[in-house]
Amino acid sequence: MSNRTFFVGGNWKCNGTRESIKKLVEELNFATIEKDCEVVVAPPYLYISQVRKTLKDEIQVAAQNSWYNKGGAFTGEISPDMLKDVGVKWVIQGHSERRSIIGESDSMIAKKSQYCLSQGLGVMACIGESLAERDANKTTEVCFNQLSGYLAEVKDWKNVVVAYEPVWAIGTGKVATPQQAQDVHLAIRGWLSDKLSPEIAAATRIIYGGSANASNCHELAKMPDIDGFLVGGAALKGPDFATICGACTSKRAGPAG
16 A cells, blocks of 8 residues: 555535535534645635635645736735645646636646746646547547646656546546456556656646545555545535545555455
8 A cells, every 4th residue: 555645625616605614614623624634715815815814724724726926916806825825735726627718728737837836835736638539539538638647847756646537537427446446547547657757757646636436446546556536516415525545445445456
């Protein structure tokens, strides 16, 4: 078993009101979080301060996106400096929805990631292929190209968690089988070893982000190269999210089979 600390991120996306978030935070505060699981939640910007003030300290707070420098005349953007000022520890970068809907390029995502890291924030660096790309056997090609974008800018990978999120499995209810996910995670780790070093590859956490839920998380977690999850819909349900965090117990139990 690896020495990598299990990591679970909850991406709340563009969801919530003050009341619904108050209820979700209460559920998370009540939940038992395993000591060897690093847990981070990413509320919408408007609710970050509310969550920071009310959520228990053992759960860190992330932002869902950020700008690529300190700030200034960039209407509508939020800088990592601002996020750090209000106690944010992590930022999600390169999520498929930012790529496909907003149109963010690999180079833009990489610039934003590097600036976050330079300010001491951790980055959940998202990659993943569409269904058409998977059907065309281009999964690793797409993932490696997206990773190359990060590689062009990121100087130090110590605070980077790679999130593999097959686009065809996000919000669709479809999930890669444990072996399918493991195969891609292993390929990603091999790429990190070739392009950076075997030591960085061994230390970097690679988490799965395609419709992970309370039912499938334990089987996925048993895979040797799956180090946790980036959770969407299930992160909006406190008990389900706590169950997913608890999948670290399956990781401790050792590999599947």
